Amino acid sequence: xxxxxxxxxxxxxxxxxxxxxxxxxxxxxxxxxxxxxxxxxxxxxxxxxxxxxxxxxxxxxxxxxxxxxxxxxxxxxxxxxxxxxxxxxxxxxxxxxxxxxxxxxxxxxxxxxxxxxxxxxxxxxxxxxxxxxxxxxxxxxxxxxxxxxxxxxxxxxxxxxxxxxxxxxxxxxxxxxxxxxxxxxxxxxxxxxxxxxxxxxxxxxxxxxxxxxxxxxxxxxxxxxxxxxxxxxxxxxxxxxxxxxxxxxxxxxxxxxxxxxxxxxxxxxxxxxxxxxxxxxxxxxxxxxxxxxxxxxxxxxxxxxxxxxxxxxxxxxxxxxxxxxxxxxxxxxxxxxxxxxxxxxxxxxxxxxxxxxxxxxxxxxxxxx
Numbered sequence: 001x002x003x004x005x006x007x008x009x010x011x012x013x014x015x016x017x018x019x020x021x022x023x024x025x026x027x028x029x030x031x032x033x034x035x036x037x038x039x040x041x042x043x044x045x046x047x048x049x050x051x052x053x054x055x056x057x058x059x060x061x062x063x064x065x066x067x068x069x070x071x072x073x074x075x076x077x078x079x080x081x082x083x084x085x086x087x088x089x090x091x092x093x094x095x096x097x098x099x100x101x102x103x104x105x106x107x108x109x110x111x112x113x114x115x116x117x118x119x120x121x122x123x124x125x126x127x128x129x130x131x132x133x134x135x136x137x138x139x140x141x142x143x144x145x146x147x148x149x150x151x152x153x154x155x156x157x158x159x160x161x162x163x164x165x166x167x168x169x170x171x172x173x174x175x176x177x178x179x180x181x182x183x184x185x186x187x188x189x190x191x192x193x194x195x196x197x198x199x200x201x202x203x204x205x206x207x208x209x210x211x212x213x214x215x216x217x218x219x220x221x222x223x224x225x226x227x228x229x230x231x232x233x234x235x236x237x238x239x240x241x242x243x244x245x246x247x248x249x250x251x252x253x254x255x256x257x258x259x260x261x262x263x264x265x266x267x268x269x270x271x272x273x274x275x276x277x278x279x280x281x282x283x284x285x286x287x288x289x290x291x292x293x294x295x296x297x298x299x300x301x302x303x304x305x306x307x308x309x310x311x312x313x314x315x316x317x318x319x320x321x322x323x324x325x326x327x328x329x330x331x332x333x334x335x336x337x338x339x340x341x342x343x344x345x346x347x348x349x350x351x352x353x354x355x356x357x358x359x360x361x362x363x364x365x366x367x368x369x
Contacts, residue, residue: 002295003351005349007129008349008352009349012342012345012346012349015341015345016138016341016345019109019337019341020106020109020113020334020337020338020341021106023334024102024106024109024334027330027333028102031269035217038075045298048355072182075127087166088190097274109334112333113335113338116129117272118331118334118335118338118339119247119331119335120331121324121329121331121332122327122328122329122330122331122332123327123329124357125281128332128335128336129335131320131332132317132320132335132336132339135315135316135317135319135360136316136317136318137210137316137317137318138210138309138314138315139305139309139317139318140306141210141227142229142231142234142235142238142250142305142309142314142316143305145235146230146238146239146242146305147236147242149239150238150239150242150243150246150248151289153239153247154243154246154247154250155246155250155289156252156288157173157243157247157251158246158247158248158250158251158254159248159250159251159254159277160211161174161247161251162174162250162251162252162254162255163254163258163277165251165255177243177244177247178244180240180241180243180244181245183240184241184309185237185238185240185241185242185307185308186237186308186311188236188237188240188241189233189234189237189307189308189312190311192205192233192236192237193207193233193311193312196233197233205229205230205232205233206229206230207312207313208312208313208314209230209313209314210231210314211226211227211230212226212228212230213222233312234305234308234309234312234314237303237308237311238308246289249289250289252287253285253286253287253289254281256285257281257285258281262280263276263280263281266279266280283284287355290354305318306318306319306321306322310320317336318334320332321333321336324336
């Protein structure tokens with residue numbers, strides 16, 4: 001297992017390099033980079049200013065004249081750059097680091113990332129690390145509490161369904177599982193807003209942030225209550241969208257183990273049903289669930305909560321990534337991609353090691369050999 005761990009650790013840099021390279025190449029062909037956006041903003045501001053001047057003077061509109069001048073101007077390297085001074089375009093390129101060839105920019109980015117230097121955001125006077133640290137509490141709150149509740153609900157429910165397979169309880173709870181699996185989390189979030197957050201019926205819960213205004217100096221108990229009050233709806237939306245799969249996985253894992261020969265032998269020896277279930281079946285059945293916990297956490301933390309953060313206006317990592325893609329904020333995009341890919345690869349290795357820890361009979365190194 002040690003040799004397997006070492007090989008996996010050596011593969012992490014190569015995998016990370018491939019992830020960054022593929023995404024960097026895709027971005028080079030994507031239209032509307034930061035230079036394009038900046039030029040469009042400059043031209044849009046100029047056109048609006050000219051239109052306001054012409055409108056106040058009551059004369060001929062300046063917007064068509066400006067557009068005509070742009071069509072006769074310099075053919076720049078970017079769409080929409082006509083009519084702008086080439087020196088100004090070069091200045092914008094240098095500002096965003098696009099004055100260098102793509103391979104040189106990629107190599108420079110990797111050298112910086114190896115030192116965990118992710119640079120500064122294009123549009124905010126803050127480092128990428130500072131932005132992530134600033135937004136992390138929201139995403140950690142959503143991921144931690146939703147994952148904890150999902151496991152606390154799904155595992156007992158899955159065990160109960162397995163031990164009462166085919167009963168009325170199993171059938172009735174299966175309908176709840178089907179609904180939870182079929183309804184997307186973001187759609188359920190919208191329903192919660194309409195019903196409980198002032199959308200149409202009652203306004204019992206807030207919509208923005210993790211704390212109310214003026215709570216900084218409030219007693220600790222009041223701040224904790226306010227914190228969970230703000231988390232109630234988004235966490236509920238995540239739990240409803242995530243508990244179904246884990247419940248069925250738990251049920252199927254227990255059903256598979258209950259029908260094995262060692263369970264029949266344990267019952268023949270006179271052991272109680274509770275002793276058989278929790279002394280023998282539980283450890284083997286929980287293998288997949290326990291070992292998958294790191295992956296479940298990172299999945300909810302960095303992917304599943306994106307739409308929830310947007311819907312509930314929670315300023316977390318998901319919303320930060322969405323805004324970075326919309327604004328072509330490449331330092332934030334690639335910095336978070338690098339950090340979270342590295343975290344995901346490490347958690348995948350931890351998941352494999354957890355399999356071996358839960359059941360020493362599983363040895364990935366021996367299987368590879």
